[in-house]
Amino acid sequence: MDPYTPRTRPGGRKKNLGLSAKEYTKITGTIASVRRNRMPDGIEEDHPRTHSQREGNSRNHNESSFIAETSFVRAPLNTRVVSSTNVPNAKGKAKQESLDRVPLEVQQAIILEDLLYVLMGIEGTYIIFHPDYSAEDDDPLQGIRFVVSPSLDSSLRDLVERILPLGTYYTAIFAFVEHRSHLDYGLVNHALCAAIRDMLKDYQTLLSQLEHAFNTSPQFSLQKLWFYVHPTVHTLSLIYQLVLELATADDPSGELSDSSSSGSDAEEDARNEALGLGGAKLKAVLSEINKNDMGVAGGSGIAVKGGEVLTIIYERMQNMSGDPTARTVYGTLLKAAGKPYVEMLRVWVSSGRLIDPYEELLVKESKFINRGILEMDYTDEYWERRYTLRDGSTSSASSKRHQAGVPPPRAIGGRLPGGACIPPLVEGWKHKILLAGKYLNVIRECGIEVNQQDQLEDEALSMDDERFYKFIEDAYSHANRTLLQLLLKDQQLIPRLLSLKRYFFLSQSFFLTHFLDLSSNELRKASRSASIVKLQSLLDLVLNTDAHGEDTLYREDVKVTLADSVLYEFLLKVVSVSGVIGGEEVEGEGGSVQEEPKKEKGKDDKKSMLAIDALALDYTVKFPLSLVISRKTILRYQLLFRFLLHLKHVEQSLSSMWIEQKTSPWRNAVPNHPEFEQWRLRVCLLRARMLSFVQQILAFATFEVLEPNWRALEAKLDKVTTVDQLLRDHVDFLDTCLKECMLTSSKLLKAYSKLIGTCSVFALYTASFTKSANQAIVASETADGDQEMAKRWQFLAKFETNFNHWFQVHLSCVQFYASSENVSLLPLVVRLNSVKAAS
Known part of the structure; x- marks a missing residue:
């Protein structure tokens, strides 16, 4: 069996084919016409051309591939080959004749030649584009589908249809490489396209070898073609499936x-x-x-x-x-x-x-x-x-x-x-x-x-x-x-952290008492009326006169600031609300504090907050220490400082009340007014209970929370091996202190804020109680006696009821959390029970 077309063989083929001269001439002319239609310019030749004309057409074709090729600018990695969208379309150029009466050997020769074109994505005479294919509407990344003439022998058609997917795979892969080589698709796509292009070169080399065998070897047949391309079908199908997935993964209308x-x-x-x-x-x-x-x-x-x-x-x-x-x-x-x-x-x-x-x-x-x-x-x-x-x-x-x-x-x-x-x-x-x-x-x-x-x-x-x-x-x-x-x-991180501890934790705040005494008049004003400049100058004066040795380190970095919201209101909002407050996410109850929210304040709210309640310290550090001592960590230090400062302030107020109650109205006996004696004793007892409660909370926070946790942090810093661990240990130290100081639980905070608020307000009535005591002594010497004693008892009963109620609520909450979530609160349970027993 000789698969070659008559045009590729010298004379004498006629005998072997067993055709008449007329049939031989007809077939030779048909195949020659098909080959002429394969010219790149796509123009059918109706008459012989001269050598110079053929050279001119060749030059025109070569030049046309470089004219107005914008894709070269967008995709410089593309090879200088004719795009699959510009390949000549032979459909309609030569009339497709039926192969029913053509011998099997000639059908094989014709279809072999068509296949070599189709495997490059070019339409043949008897293997054409699918009738539904449209170059304008169809996605080139899906590949071009081909169909075989129904007049082809069924045995040959079966082999041809096995090979045809190669044409679809090649056109799809070629279009993908051309499309994804654009600059916008990035370096990974460029490298992928280069690798696929190398594989296509191997495929094109195989086709060149097959075409050479077709033109020179008499034994070349459709079965041999299938034998050679069979492994390639699987390889190209794998690449085709990959490029198809990459192409379809792009979202509609969203590309680039x-x-x-x-x-x-x-x-x-x-x-x-x-x-x-x-x-x-x-x-x-x-x-x-x-x-x-x-x-x-x-x-x-x-x-x-x-x-x-x-x-x-x-x-x-x-x-x-x-x-x-x-x-x-x-x-x-x-x-x-x-x-x-x-x-x-x-x-x-x-x-x-x-x-x-x-x-x-x-x-x-x-x-x-x-x-x-x-x-x-x-x-x-x-x-x-x-x-x-x-x-x-x-x-x-x-x-x-x-x-x-x-x-x-x-x-x-x-x-x-x-x-x-x-x-x-x-x-x-x-x-x-x-x-x-x-x-x-x-x-x-x-x-x-x-x-x-x-x-x-x-x-x-x-x-x-x-x-x-x-x-x-x-x-x-x-x-x-x-x-x-x-x-x-x-950058001396450890000394920086030590200075933070000295300035922000009251157990090490050597300057605080002196500063509070000097600025007492300014701190009694409303927060909006207090002068930060004056407070800062007083702080500098205290630091310059009282600081010695290590206490002088980094003192210029300590600044006075006034917070925008009451401490307990802010903390309750942080731990009770899960979401975004003031533009920064905060975690729910028991979580860590992230950032102080920017509160919308009315005039009455700001006026009602005293400067002492808004007082806080700030600390300035430069990069790269600001990565460790960041604004988030400084906020945690500020919250602890304000918590301790408020306790210290209430303690001083109750201590001042104790000094006030050592004066004559409270010490002199009034034998003719026993009810006043009992009232006076109850006032002193309530003040003593409040002072004991505040001192126990302050001692617990200072000596059983801050100090042990600081020593644990120092031990971790000595063994730290990674920066991430350093940052985590520092934040964990502050979060642990906040949690053990009861500042991250809404229930504990609510009870504690009510209780400490009662103590604070009670201390504000020091002068009022002294005035009432003097009035009672004077009234007891008159004939009518003291007529206002009932009101004094009623006023005192409000404080006692409030304190007793919230003290019991707070104690119950502390006992519950100490037995379930926060074992570190057990020492506080003992301390609070001692206060309860003393009453």
């Missing part, structure tokens, strides 16, 4: 929308996201815009790129791990596509520089957050939100604040889009990758050059190479050691 917005809008959106700005109205508007832009299917509007591409390839490789060919093909593509991703990770963890022009990496940078924000904002913006993971996860519990910047999952598959999708191979390393770069960034911001030697710089690494993860571990360890040494030794 993240890069199509105007520069000014993108900058403003990025700034708002980075700084956490935007109220409910803005979020509602943005949500509506996104909904309209993304279509009914919903989605993120971000093209499939970066980590998402690697994730799709890896998942396909895992799902088809039982197929050796699939594992080889997808493994090759994963390694090639992951090279730019691995290189970006290497630069980030070894130098702290984030080079990610197409937002493909798992780490995201908010460029609008800089070191200056640390000195004016109440949150540690630089550390928390300058560099974050695109998927919104944190090493601790995730917060809604981070989740707000995470794009929504894909409508199809539920996968996070673009760089927010972290490849499974690096999922377990993402926090170390983030922290390694952040540590090095802090060092670079301090003006210290990072000179880590990259020993694997010249070696090609991939995400499935163990050396790559060892490199990440080494980079993380190096960055961690360097920053830890910078904080502890160069």
Whole structure:
């Protein structure tokens, strides 16, 4: 059997075919006409052309591929080949004649020649585009479907239909490579397209060899063609399935929308996201815009790129791990596509520089957050939100604040889009990758050059190479050691924390009593009327005169400030409400305090709060110590300071009342007025009980909470090995102190605030009680006697009832929490029971 067409063989073929001269001429002319129709310019030749004409047409064709080719600018990686959308269409150029009367050998020869065109995505004479195919309407990424002439012999048609999918696969893959080579699709897509293009070159080389065999070997047949392309069908089908999934993963109407917005809008959106700005109205508007832009299917509007591409390839490789060919093909593509991703990770963890022009990496940078924000904002913006993971996860519990910047999952598959999708191979390393770069960034911001030697710089690494993860571990360890040494030794972190303890905890506040005495007149004013400048000058005077030795360290960093809200009102709002207060998320009951809310205050509220109740200390530190002593931690110190200061103030007030009650109206006996004697005794007893309660709370907070926890923190700081552990230990120390001081439970806070408020108000009536005592003594000497004693008893009974009720409620709450949640409150139970027994 000789499959060759008559035109490819010299004379004498006629005898072998067994055709008449007329039939031979007809077939030769038909095939020659079909070949002429394969000319790139797509113009049918009705008469012979000269050699110069053929050369001219060839030159015109070569030149036409470079004319107005805008895709070269957008996709410079594309090869200089004719696009699949511009291939000549032979349909209609030559009339398709029936093959019913054509011998089987000639059918095979004709269909072989058609197949060689179809395998390159070009329509043949007897193998044509599917009738439903439209170059304008159909998606090129789906590939072109071909159909065989029904007049072809059924035995040949069966083989041809097995081979035809190659044409569909090739056209789809070729269109994908051409489309995804655009700059907007990122480096990972570029590397993937380059790897697929190399595979297509092997396929094209195979077709060239098959065409050569078709033209030269008499033994070449359709069965041999199927034998040679059979392995390629499976390989191209694997690539086709991959590119089809990558193409269909893009959300409708949302492709590349993240890069199509105007520069000014993108900058403003990025700034708002980075700084956490935007109220409910803005979020509602943005949500509506996104909904309209993304279509009914919903989605993120971000093209499939970066980590998402690697994730799709890896998942396909895992799902088809039982197929050796699939594992080889997808493994090759994963390694090639992951090279730019691995290189970006290497630069980030070894130098702290984030080079990610197409937002493909798992780490995201908010460029609008800089070191200056640390000195004016109440949150540690630089550390928390300058560099974050695109998927919104944190090493601790995730917060809604981070989740707000995470794009929504894909409508199809539920996968996070673009760089927010972290490849499974690096999922377990993402926090170390983030922290390694952040540590090095802090060092670079301090003006210290990072000179880590990259020993694997010249070696090609991939995400499935163990050396790559060892490199990440080494980079993380190096960055961690360097920053830890910078904080502890160069920046003197431990002395800074000691100074915070001395200034904010009353047991070490050497200056506080002197300062309160000097500023007593100013602190008795309403908070809005008090002068912060005057208070600051008095504080400086006290620190300059009374401080000696270590107490003089960092005294210029201590500042006076007045809070905007009453301490217990603020704490009750924080621990009772789960959500966002004043723009910063706070945790529910028992959780940690994040930021003081910006309270909407009326004039009456601010007027009713005295300066002593609003007094607080502030502490200023510079970068990089502000990463550890951040505004969040300073707020915790302030809450503890205000709690202790209020206790100290109530203790001083009750002590002053005790001194007042040592004067003559309280000491002299009044034998003719026994009811007054009993009343006077009850007032002194109530004052003594209140003073004992306040002193027990103050002693418990100072000596059984703050001191032991501080010693535990010192022990941890001596053994600290990572910066993250250092930050966590410091915050845990403050949160533990707040919890054990009963400032994180709404029930304890409510009972305690009512009880301490009763004591505070009672101390304010010192002069009133003395006046009543004098009036009672004078009235007892008159003939009518004391007529106001009932009112005095009624007034005192209100304080006794209030104190007794809230003392019992508070004691019950403390006993309950000590037996269930907070064992550290057990010593306080003993102390409070002693107060109860004394009464």
